[in-house]
Amino acid sequence: MRSRLQWNHGRGEHVTVGRKQTFTAEVLVRFFVLAGLLYMPVLIFNWGEWVPFAGASVYLLWELGRFNTALGELADLWNARHDQHDQRQESARSDSLQ
Numbered sequence: 001m002r003s004r005l006q007w008n009h010g011r012g013e014h015v016t017v018g019r020k021q022t023f024t025a026e027v028l029v030r031f032f033v034l035a036g037l038l039y040m041p042v043l044i045f046n047w048g049e050w051v052p053f054a055g056a057s058v059y060l061l062w063e064l065g066r067f068n069t070a071l072g073e074l075a076d077l078w079n080a081r082h083d084q085h086d087q088r089q090e091s092a093r094s095d096s097l098q
Helices: 023-045 051-097
Strands: 006-009 015-018
Antiparallel strands (some): 006 015
């Protein structure tokens, strides 16, 4: 699964990470919509009032996992970029010493 984070290269060493929407607002809206949809069987079958929010909390855990994966991807990209930069600096130093 790929994240919706985008690595935008700028000039020099400036790099930004862009997203299309605000993460928190998007997740909270989905949480409450899911809780509302899960509330319908509670009304029909007279289940406990906590069931919709427990079910919707599974969604929050799933989003947390996706967020963790996206941050891992971002860290991998950052480390790869940093390693390339370090290698270029080392090769420039060795060329200047010769």
